[in-house]
Amino acid sequence: MSGEDRRKQIVDKAIDVILQKGLAQAATRDVTRALGVGSGLLHHYFPSWAELRADAVRLAATREIEEVKALVDGVPAMEALERVADWVVDDEDMRHWRLWLNALDEAHRDDLLADVMTAAMLDWHRLIAGLLVKLGEERGATTSNADDAAWRLTALMDGLASTMLVKGSAMTARTARMLLKQQLRLECGQQA
Amino acid sequence: MSGEDRRKQIVDKAIDVILQKGLAQAATRDVTRALGVGSGLLHHYFPSWAELRADAVRLAATREIEEVKALVDGVPAMEALERVADWVVDDEDMRHWRLWLNALDEAHRDDLLADVMTAAMLDWHRLIAGLLVKLGEERGATTSNADDAAWRLTALMDGLASTMLVKGSAMTARTARMLLKQQLRLECGQQA
DNA sequence: CGTTCAACTGAACAAGTGCTCAACTCGGTT
DNA sequence: AACCGAGTTGAGCACTTGTTCAGTTGAACG
Numbered sequence: 468m469s470g471e472d473r474r475k476q477i478v479d480k481a482i483d484v485i486l487q488k489g490l491a492q493a494a495t496r497d498v499t500r501a502l503g504v505g506s507g508l509l510h511h512y513f514p515s516w517a518e519l520r521a522d523a524v525r526l527a528a529t530r531e532i533e534e535v536k537a538l539v540d541g542v543p544a545m546e547a548l549e550r551v552a553d554w555v556v557d558d559e560d561m562r563h564w565r566l567w568l569n570a571l572d573e574a575h576r577d578d579l580l581a582d583v584m585t586a587a588m589l590d591w592h593r594l595i596a597g598l599l600v601k602l603g604e605e606r607g608a609t610t611s612n613a614d615d616a617a618w619r620l621t622a623l624m625d626g627l628a629s630t631m632l633v634k635g636s637a638m639t640a641r642t643a644r645m646l647l648k649q650q651l652r653l654e655c656g657q658q659a
Numbered sequence: 660m661s662g663e664d665r666r667k668q669i670v671d672k673a674i675d676v677i678l679q680k681g682l683a684q685a686a687t688r689d690v691t692r693a694l695g696v697g698s699g700l701l702h703h704y705f706p707s708w709a710e711l712r713a714d715a716v717r718l719a720a721t722r723e724i725e726e727v728k729a730l731v732d733g734v735p736a737m738e739a740l741e742r743v744a745d746w747v748v749d750d751e752d753m754r755h756w757r758l759w760l761n762a763l764d765e766a767h768r769d770d771l772l773a774d775v776m777t778a779a780m781l782d783w784h785r786l787i788a789g790l791l792v793k794l795g796e797e798r799g800a801t802t803s804n805a806d807d808a809a810w811r812l813t814a815l816m817d818g819l820a821s822t823m824l825v826k827g828s829a830m831t832a833r834t835a836r837m838l839l840k841q842q843l844r845l846e847c848g849q850q851a
Numbered sequence: 852c853g854t855t856c857a858a859c860t861g862a863a864c865a866a867g868t869g870c871t872c873a874a875c876t877c878g879g880t881t
Numbered sequence: 882a883a884c885c886g887a888g889t890t891g892a893g894c895a896c897t898t899g900t901t902c903a904g905t906t907g908a909a910c911g
Contacts, residue, residue, distance in 0.1 A: 468858080468859095469858095470857080470858080473858080473859095489767065489768065491683065491764075491768075492768070494897080494898065494899080495898080495899060495900085496897090496898085496899090504859075504860085505859060505860040505861055506860085506861070506862095506899090506900085506901095507859065507860060507861070507900090507901080507902080508858075508859055508860075510899085510900065510901080511857090511858070511859070515899075515900080516898090516899060516900090517899095565767065568763075568764060568821075569764060569767075571760075571764075571821050571824075571825065572683075572760060572761060572763075572764035572821075574824075574825045574826070575681065575757065575761075575824055575825070575826075576681065576683075576684070578826065581825050581826040581827055582827065584825050584828075585825055585826075585827045585828050585829075588822060588825070588828065589829070615837075615838060615841060618819075618822075618830070618834070618838055619815060619838055619841070619842060621818070621822075622815055622818030622819045622821075622822055622838070623811060623814055623815050623818055624818065625817070625818035625821055625822065626813070626814030626815055626816065626817035626818030626819075626821075627810075627814045627818075629760075629763050629764075629817055629818075629821070630780060630810075630813075630814055630817070632766075632767055633763060633766045633767070633773050633776050633777055633780070634766070634767075634770065634773040634777075635773055635774060635777045636776075636777050636780065637777075637781070638810070642810070645807075646807060646810055646811055646814070649807060649811070650811060653845045653846070654845070660888080661888095662887075662888080665888080686867080686868065686869080687868085687869060687870085688867090688868085688869090696889075696890085697889060697890040697891055698869090698870080698871095698890085698891070698892095699870085699871080699872080699889065699890060699891070700888075700889055700890075701870095702869085702870065702871080703887090703888070703889075707869075707870080708868090708869060708870085709869095
Protein backbone atom coordinates (compact mmCIF):
# COMPACT_ATOMS: atom_id res chain seq x y z
CA MET A 468 0.00 0.00 0.00
CA SER A 469 1.24 3.47 -0.85
CA GLY A 470 2.56 5.68 1.89
CA GLU A 471 -0.04 8.38 1.54
CA ASP A 472 -2.96 5.96 1.57
CA ARG A 473 -1.59 4.11 4.56
CA ARG A 474 -1.19 7.37 6.44
CA LYS A 475 -4.81 8.32 5.88
CA GLN A 476 -5.96 4.83 6.76
CA ILE A 477 -4.10 4.97 10.06
CA VAL A 478 -5.50 8.37 10.99
CA ASP A 479 -9.02 7.22 10.11
CA LYS A 480 -8.74 4.10 12.21
CA ALA A 481 -7.26 6.14 15.04
CA ILE A 482 -10.38 8.32 14.99
CA ASP A 483 -12.54 5.20 15.20
CA VAL A 484 -10.59 3.83 18.13
CA ILE A 485 -10.53 7.15 19.96
CA LEU A 486 -14.26 7.67 19.49
CA GLN A 487 -14.90 4.20 20.83
CA LYS A 488 -12.45 3.98 23.74
CA GLY A 489 -11.95 7.60 24.61
CA LEU A 490 -8.87 9.69 23.99
CA ALA A 491 -7.14 8.83 27.24
CA GLN A 492 -7.75 5.08 26.95
CA ALA A 493 -6.89 4.65 23.30
CA ALA A 494 -3.48 3.07 22.74
CA THR A 495 -1.23 2.53 19.77
CA ARG A 496 -1.88 -1.20 20.02
CA ASP A 497 -5.62 -0.64 19.58
CA VAL A 498 -5.00 1.06 16.29
CA THR A 499 -2.46 -1.41 14.94
CA ARG A 500 -4.52 -4.40 16.02
CA ALA A 501 -7.69 -2.98 14.46
CA LEU A 502 -5.71 -2.47 11.28
CA GLY A 503 -4.02 -5.86 11.47
CA VAL A 504 -0.56 -4.38 11.09
CA GLY A 505 2.63 -4.47 13.10
CA SER A 506 3.32 -1.93 15.78
CA GLY A 507 6.34 -0.64 13.94
CA LEU A 508 4.29 0.48 10.98
CA LEU A 509 2.52 3.10 13.03
CA HIS A 510 5.83 4.61 14.05
CA HIS A 511 7.05 4.44 10.50
CA TYR A 512 4.44 7.03 9.60
CA PHE A 513 4.06 8.90 12.87
CA PRO A 514 7.02 9.74 15.07
CA SER A 515 4.90 9.31 18.18
CA TRP A 516 1.44 8.46 19.42
CA ALA A 517 1.05 12.09 20.48
CA GLU A 518 1.38 13.20 16.87
CA LEU A 519 -0.99 10.62 15.47
CA ARG A 520 -3.50 11.41 18.16
CA ALA A 521 -3.25 15.14 17.47
CA ASP A 522 -3.74 14.53 13.75
CA ALA A 523 -6.76 12.35 14.46
CA VAL A 524 -8.37 14.93 16.72
CA ARG A 525 -7.68 17.68 14.23
CA LEU A 526 -9.29 15.73 11.42
CA ALA A 527 -12.30 14.76 13.53
CA ALA A 528 -12.83 18.33 14.67
CA THR A 529 -12.49 19.63 11.12
CA ARG A 530 -15.03 17.15 9.82
CA GLU A 531 -17.49 18.13 12.52
CA ILE A 532 -17.37 21.82 11.85
CA GLU A 533 -17.58 21.24 8.12
CA GLU A 534 -20.68 19.18 8.72
CA VAL A 535 -22.26 21.99 10.68
CA LYS A 536 -21.25 24.57 8.12
CA ALA A 537 -22.99 22.52 5.45
CA LEU A 538 -26.03 22.25 7.69
CA VAL A 539 -26.46 26.01 8.03
CA ASP A 540 -25.36 27.05 4.57
CA GLY A 541 -27.80 29.49 3.03
CA VAL A 542 -30.21 29.21 5.93
CA PRO A 543 -31.58 32.37 7.62
CA ALA A 544 -29.43 33.22 10.63
CA MET A 545 -31.96 32.58 13.36
CA GLU A 546 -32.88 29.17 12.03
CA ALA A 547 -29.22 28.42 11.46
CA LEU A 548 -28.43 29.15 15.10
CA GLU A 549 -31.26 26.93 16.23
CA ARG A 550 -30.06 24.17 13.94
CA VAL A 551 -26.62 24.42 15.48
CA ALA A 552 -28.13 24.20 18.95
CA ASP A 553 -30.07 21.11 17.93
CA TRP A 554 -27.13 19.49 16.21
CA VAL A 555 -24.86 20.08 19.14
CA VAL A 556 -27.17 18.27 21.53
CA ASP A 557 -28.50 15.57 19.23
CA ASP A 558 -25.23 13.67 19.06
CA GLU A 559 -26.49 10.23 19.98
CA ASP A 560 -24.34 8.52 22.58
CA MET A 561 -22.47 11.84 22.93
CA ARG A 562 -19.49 10.27 21.21
CA HIS A 563 -18.29 13.44 19.62
CA TRP A 564 -18.74 15.43 22.78
CA ARG A 565 -16.79 12.83 24.68
CA LEU A 566 -13.95 13.22 22.21
CA TRP A 567 -14.15 17.01 22.33
CA LEU A 568 -14.11 17.21 26.13
CA ASN A 569 -11.43 14.55 26.44
CA ALA A 570 -9.28 16.51 24.05
CA LEU A 571 -9.92 19.76 25.91
CA ASP A 572 -8.76 18.06 29.07
CA GLU A 573 -5.73 16.34 27.58
CA ALA A 574 -4.70 19.61 25.97
CA HIS A 575 -3.45 20.70 29.41
CA ARG A 576 -0.71 18.10 29.15
CA ASP A 577 -0.10 17.93 25.41
CA ASP A 578 1.03 20.98 23.49
CA LEU A 579 0.18 19.47 20.12
CA LEU A 580 -3.39 18.92 21.24
CA ALA A 581 -3.50 22.41 22.73
CA ASP A 582 -2.75 23.86 19.30
CA VAL A 583 -5.39 21.70 17.66
CA MET A 584 -8.03 22.62 20.21
CA THR A 585 -7.19 26.32 20.11
CA ALA A 586 -7.71 26.31 16.37
CA ALA A 587 -10.91 24.29 16.62
CA MET A 588 -12.36 26.59 19.27
CA LEU A 589 -11.60 29.61 17.14
CA ASP A 590 -13.35 27.94 14.21
CA TRP A 591 -16.46 27.40 16.28
CA HIS A 592 -16.36 30.91 17.65
CA ARG A 593 -15.99 32.32 14.16
CA LEU A 594 -18.93 30.27 12.93
CA ILE A 595 -21.26 31.37 15.72
CA ALA A 596 -20.10 34.98 15.65
CA GLY A 597 -20.66 35.06 11.90
CA LEU A 598 -24.21 33.82 12.29
CA LEU A 599 -24.89 36.43 14.97
CA VAL A 600 -23.61 39.20 12.73
CA LYS A 601 -25.72 37.88 9.91
CA LEU A 602 -28.71 37.85 12.21
CA GLY A 603 -28.09 41.50 13.06
CA GLU A 604 -27.88 42.39 9.40
CA GLU A 605 -31.08 40.56 8.56
CA ARG A 606 -32.82 42.48 11.31
CA GLY A 607 -31.08 45.73 10.47
CA ALA A 608 -29.80 46.09 14.01
CA THR A 609 -26.38 46.83 15.41
CA THR A 610 -24.20 43.84 16.20
CA SER A 611 -21.58 45.35 18.43
CA ASN A 612 -21.28 42.40 20.79
CA ALA A 613 -21.47 39.41 18.48
CA ASP A 614 -18.01 38.31 19.58
CA ASP A 615 -18.91 38.28 23.25
CA ALA A 616 -22.19 36.54 22.60
CA ALA A 617 -20.43 33.90 20.52
CA TRP A 618 -17.95 33.21 23.32
CA ARG A 619 -20.81 32.82 25.76
CA LEU A 620 -22.68 30.47 23.45
CA THR A 621 -19.71 28.25 22.69
CA ALA A 622 -18.66 28.14 26.34
CA LEU A 623 -22.23 27.33 27.33
CA MET A 624 -22.26 24.43 24.89
CA ASP A 625 -19.05 23.06 26.37
CA GLY A 626 -20.27 23.49 29.92
CA LEU A 627 -23.66 21.93 29.29
CA ALA A 628 -22.08 19.01 27.47
CA SER A 629 -19.64 18.27 30.25
CA THR A 630 -22.48 18.39 32.74
CA MET A 631 -24.57 16.09 30.59
CA LEU A 632 -21.77 13.58 30.23
CA VAL A 633 -21.36 12.93 33.93
CA LYS A 634 -23.25 9.78 34.71
CA GLY A 635 -26.13 10.38 37.09
CA SER A 636 -26.18 14.08 36.36
CA ALA A 637 -29.59 15.72 36.24
CA MET A 638 -28.80 17.37 32.93
CA THR A 639 -30.57 15.79 29.97
CA ALA A 640 -30.29 16.51 26.29
CA ARG A 641 -33.79 17.93 26.35
CA THR A 642 -32.96 20.37 29.14
CA ALA A 643 -29.67 21.34 27.56
CA ARG A 644 -31.38 22.08 24.26
CA MET A 645 -33.93 24.24 26.04
CA LEU A 646 -31.27 26.12 27.97
CA LEU A 647 -29.30 26.75 24.80
CA LYS A 648 -32.31 28.13 22.98
CA GLN A 649 -33.18 30.35 25.91
CA GLN A 650 -29.65 31.69 25.80
CA LEU A 651 -30.09 32.35 22.10
CA ARG A 652 -33.17 34.40 22.91
CA LEU A 653 -31.37 36.24 25.70
CA GLU A 654 -28.53 37.20 23.40
CA CYS A 655 -30.75 38.19 20.51
CA GLY A 656 -33.14 40.12 22.67
CA GLN A 657 -30.33 42.31 23.87
CA GLN A 658 -28.93 42.61 20.41
CA ALA A 659 -32.10 43.62 18.61
CA MET B 660 -0.27 7.55 64.65
CA SER B 661 -3.95 6.79 65.13
CA GLY B 662 -5.94 5.36 62.28
CA GLU B 663 -8.30 8.27 61.93
CA ASP B 664 -5.52 10.85 61.89
CA ARG B 665 -3.54 8.88 59.37
CA ARG B 666 -6.57 8.64 57.12
CA LYS B 667 -7.07 12.39 57.13
CA GLN B 668 -3.39 12.98 56.58
CA ILE B 669 -3.39 10.74 53.54
CA VAL B 670 -6.43 12.42 52.00
CA ASP B 671 -4.93 15.85 52.61
CA LYS B 672 -1.67 14.91 51.00
CA ALA B 673 -3.54 13.33 48.11
CA ILE B 674 -5.26 16.66 47.49
CA ASP B 675 -1.87 18.39 47.44
CA VAL B 676 -0.46 15.90 44.99
CA ILE B 677 -3.51 16.00 42.75
CA LEU B 678 -3.56 19.80 42.69
CA GLN B 679 0.10 19.81 41.75
CA LYS B 680 0.32 16.98 39.20
CA GLY B 681 -3.21 16.81 37.93
CA LEU B 682 -5.76 14.13 38.62
CA ALA B 683 -4.78 11.87 35.75
CA GLN B 684 -1.04 12.05 36.46
CA ALA B 685 -1.14 11.65 40.21
CA ALA B 686 -0.16 8.17 41.36
CA THR B 687 -0.27 6.31 44.64
CA ARG B 688 3.52 6.47 44.81
CA ASP B 689 3.43 10.26 44.71
CA VAL B 690 1.28 10.33 47.81
CA THR B 691 3.22 7.72 49.76
CA ARG B 692 6.57 9.26 48.82
CA ALA B 693 5.42 12.75 49.81
CA LEU B 694 4.28 11.30 53.11
CA GLY B 695 7.40 9.20 53.57
CA VAL B 696 5.42 6.02 54.15
CA GLY B 697 5.33 2.61 52.56
CA SER B 698 3.04 1.87 49.66
CA GLY B 699 1.14 -0.72 51.64
CA LEU B 700 -0.01 1.83 54.18
CA LEU B 701 -2.11 3.62 51.63
CA HIS B 702 -3.92 0.40 50.79
CA HIS B 703 -4.35 -0.36 54.44
CA TYR B 704 -6.64 2.67 54.70
CA PHE B 705 -8.04 2.82 51.18
CA PRO B 706 -9.02 -0.29 49.25
CA SER B 707 -7.98 1.34 45.99
CA TRP B 708 -6.52 4.45 44.50
CA ALA B 709 -9.91 5.17 42.95
CA GLU B 710 -11.46 5.45 46.40
CA LEU B 711 -8.75 7.65 47.82
CA ARG B 712 -8.87 9.85 44.79
CA ALA B 713 -12.64 10.17 45.00
CA ASP B 714 -12.41 11.07 48.68
CA ALA B 715 -9.76 13.67 47.92
CA VAL B 716 -11.83 15.26 45.17
CA ARG B 717 -14.92 15.25 47.34
CA LEU B 718 -13.10 16.98 50.18
CA ALA B 719 -11.49 19.54 47.87
CA ALA B 720 -14.82 20.34 46.23
CA THR B 721 -16.54 20.64 49.58
CA ARG B 722 -13.89 23.02 50.88
CA GLU B 723 -14.23 25.18 47.82
CA ILE B 724 -17.95 25.59 48.01
CA GLU B 725 -17.79 26.23 51.74
CA GLU B 726 -15.27 28.95 51.06
CA VAL B 727 -17.59 30.57 48.57
CA LYS B 728 -20.58 30.24 50.87
CA ALA B 729 -18.64 32.05 53.57
CA LEU B 730 -17.71 34.72 51.06
CA VAL B 731 -21.32 35.55 50.17
CA ASP B 732 -22.90 35.03 53.56
CA GLY B 733 -25.16 37.93 54.49
CA VAL B 734 -24.22 39.89 51.37
CA PRO B 735 -26.94 41.37 49.15
CA ALA B 736 -27.74 38.96 46.33
CA MET B 737 -26.45 41.01 43.41
CA GLU B 738 -23.13 41.70 45.06
CA ALA B 739 -22.94 38.08 46.16
CA LEU B 740 -23.34 36.90 42.58
CA GLU B 741 -20.64 39.28 41.42
CA ARG B 742 -18.36 38.08 44.18
CA VAL B 743 -18.88 34.51 43.02
CA ALA B 744 -18.06 35.50 39.46
CA ASP B 745 -14.87 37.19 40.64
CA TRP B 746 -13.87 34.34 42.90
CA VAL B 747 -14.42 31.78 40.19
CA VAL B 748 -12.05 33.51 37.81
CA ASP B 749 -9.47 34.80 40.28
CA ASP B 750 -8.07 31.39 41.08
CA GLU B 751 -4.40 32.10 40.51
CA ASP B 752 -2.70 29.44 38.42
CA MET B 753 -6.16 27.95 37.83
CA ARG B 754 -5.22 25.06 40.07
CA HIS B 755 -8.70 24.45 41.35
CA TRP B 756 -10.23 24.72 37.93
CA ARG B 757 -7.69 22.25 36.63
CA LEU B 758 -8.75 19.83 39.34
CA TRP B 759 -12.43 20.45 38.70
CA LEU B 760 -12.21 19.95 34.95
CA ASN B 761 -9.91 16.95 35.29
CA ALA B 762 -12.41 15.38 37.65
CA LEU B 763 -15.30 16.14 35.33
CA ASP B 764 -13.43 14.38 32.56
CA GLU B 765 -12.31 11.39 34.60
CA ALA B 766 -15.86 10.98 35.87
CA HIS B 767 -16.69 9.43 32.51
CA ARG B 768 -14.54 6.45 33.43
CA ASP B 769 -14.91 6.35 37.20
CA ASP B 770 -18.29 5.86 38.82
CA LEU B 771 -17.07 6.95 42.23
CA LEU B 772 -15.90 10.23 40.77
CA ALA B 773 -19.13 10.56 38.85
CA ASP B 774 -21.08 10.46 42.10
CA VAL B 775 -18.78 13.01 43.69
CA MET B 776 -19.04 15.38 40.76
CA THR B 777 -22.80 15.01 40.46
CA ALA B 778 -23.16 16.02 44.10
CA ALA B 779 -20.71 18.90 43.73
CA MET B 780 -22.47 20.22 40.65
CA LEU B 781 -25.79 20.12 42.45
CA ASP B 782 -24.26 22.05 45.34
CA TRP B 783 -23.07 24.77 43.02
CA HIS B 784 -26.36 24.89 41.22
CA ARG B 785 -28.21 25.16 44.51
CA LEU B 786 -25.97 27.98 45.65
CA ILE B 787 -26.40 30.03 42.49
CA ALA B 788 -30.11 29.34 42.21
CA GLY B 789 -30.55 30.38 45.85
CA LEU B 790 -28.82 33.67 45.19
CA LEU B 791 -30.99 34.29 42.15
CA VAL B 792 -34.15 33.64 44.14
CA LYS B 793 -32.89 35.95 46.84
CA LEU B 794 -32.21 38.59 44.23
CA GLY B 795 -35.75 38.28 42.99
CA GLU B 796 -37.12 38.66 46.51
CA GLU B 797 -34.99 41.71 47.18
CA ARG B 798 -36.33 43.27 44.03
CA GLY B 799 -39.85 42.05 44.63
CA ALA B 800 -39.94 40.36 41.24
CA THR B 801 -40.98 36.87 40.15
CA THR B 802 -38.22 34.29 40.02
CA SER B 803 -39.80 31.60 37.92
CA ASN B 804 -36.67 30.67 36.03
CA ALA B 805 -33.98 30.80 38.68
CA ASP B 806 -33.22 27.14 38.14
CA ASP B 807 -32.64 27.51 34.43
CA ALA B 808 -30.57 30.62 34.93
CA ALA B 809 -28.45 28.86 37.52
CA TRP B 810 -27.76 25.97 35.15
CA ARG B 811 -26.72 28.41 32.47
CA LEU B 812 -24.43 30.29 34.83
CA THR B 813 -22.72 27.21 36.21
CA ALA B 814 -22.33 25.67 32.76
CA LEU B 815 -20.94 28.95 31.49
CA MET B 816 -18.36 28.97 34.27
CA ASP B 817 -17.28 25.46 33.36
CA GLY B 818 -17.12 26.23 29.67
CA LEU B 819 -15.20 29.47 30.09
CA ALA B 820 -12.76 27.82 32.46
CA SER B 821 -12.03 24.95 30.11
CA THR B 822 -11.48 27.44 27.30
CA MET B 823 -9.18 29.51 29.48
CA LEU B 824 -7.12 26.50 30.48
CA VAL B 825 -6.11 25.53 26.97
CA LYS B 826 -2.66 26.93 26.42
CA GLY B 827 -2.59 29.51 23.66
CA SER B 828 -6.30 30.09 23.88
CA ALA B 829 -7.48 33.65 23.39
CA MET B 830 -9.60 33.52 26.52
CA THR B 831 -8.15 35.47 29.43
CA ALA B 832 -9.34 35.76 33.01
CA ARG B 833 -10.26 39.36 32.36
CA THR B 834 -12.44 38.47 29.37
CA ALA B 835 -14.01 35.57 31.18
CA ARG B 836 -14.91 37.76 34.13
CA MET B 837 -16.50 40.29 31.81
CA LEU B 838 -18.48 37.63 29.95
CA LEU B 839 -19.73 36.18 33.22
CA LYS B 840 -20.90 39.55 34.48
CA GLN B 841 -22.62 40.29 31.20
CA GLN B 842 -24.42 36.98 31.55
CA LEU B 843 -25.45 37.98 35.06
CA ARG B 844 -26.97 41.14 33.64
CA LEU B 845 -28.70 39.22 30.86
CA GLU B 846 -30.29 36.84 33.33
CA CYS B 847 -31.29 39.53 35.79
CA GLY B 848 -32.63 41.84 33.11
CA GLN B 849 -35.01 39.16 32.01
CA GLN B 850 -35.88 38.27 35.53
CA ALA B 851 -36.60 41.78 36.81
C1' DC C 852 18.80 -12.29 -13.02
C1' DG C 853 20.51 -9.15 -9.10
C1' DT C 854 20.04 -4.81 -6.68
C1' DT C 855 17.60 -1.49 -4.24
C1' DC C 856 14.54 0.49 -1.13
C1' DA C 857 10.23 1.71 0.90
C1' DA C 858 6.83 -0.82 3.31
C1' DC C 859 6.35 -3.70 6.94
C1' DT C 860 7.02 -7.14 10.99
C1' DG C 861 6.92 -8.37 15.91
C1' DA C 862 9.76 -9.67 19.77
C1' DA C 863 11.94 -7.12 23.11
C1' DC C 864 12.66 -3.11 26.20
C1' DA C 865 12.23 0.48 29.62
C1' DA C 866 9.22 2.91 32.22
C1' DG C 867 5.30 3.26 34.72
C1' DT C 868 1.01 1.70 37.05
C1' DG C 869 -2.02 -0.31 41.22
C1' DC C 870 -1.84 -3.69 44.33
C1' DT C 871 -0.28 -7.87 47.40
C1' DC C 872 1.67 -10.06 51.20
C1' DA C 873 5.06 -12.05 54.32
C1' DA C 874 7.41 -9.88 57.70
C1' DC C 875 8.46 -6.40 61.25
C1' DT C 876 7.68 -2.82 65.17
C1' DC C 877 6.00 -1.77 69.42
C1' DG C 878 2.60 0.00 72.87
C1' DG C 879 -1.00 -2.10 75.53
C1' DT C 880 -3.20 -6.29 77.74
C1' DT C 881 -3.24 -10.47 80.19
C1' DA D 882 7.18 -12.34 80.49
C1' DA D 883 4.34 -13.64 76.88
C1' DC D 884 1.19 -12.27 73.73
C1' DC D 885 -1.72 -9.67 70.62
C1' DG D 886 -2.98 -6.83 66.97
C1' DA D 887 -3.08 -2.30 64.61
C1' DG D 888 0.19 0.20 62.13
C1' DT D 889 3.66 -0.16 58.87
C1' DT D 890 7.17 -1.75 55.47
C1' DG D 891 8.92 -2.43 50.71
C1' DA D 892 10.31 -5.88 47.47
C1' DG D 893 7.90 -7.89 44.08
C1' DC D 894 3.99 -9.15 40.84
C1' DA D 895 1.09 -8.59 36.90
C1' DC D 896 -0.10 -5.61 33.68
C1' DT D 897 -0.05 -1.72 30.37
C1' DT D 898 2.10 1.74 27.93
C1' DG D 899 5.03 3.93 23.79
C1' DT D 900 9.01 3.00 21.33
C1' DT D 901 12.98 0.56 19.05
C1' DC D 902 15.42 -2.13 15.72
C1' DA D 903 17.30 -6.11 13.39
C1' DG D 904 15.32 -8.27 10.03
C1' DT D 905 11.80 -9.73 6.09
C1' DT D 906 9.01 -8.95 2.04
C1' DG D 907 8.09 -7.77 -2.65
C1' DA D 908 7.52 -4.78 -6.45
C1' DA D 909 10.26 -1.83 -9.60
C1' DC D 910 14.34 -1.16 -12.26
C1' DG D 911 18.58 -1.93 -14.95
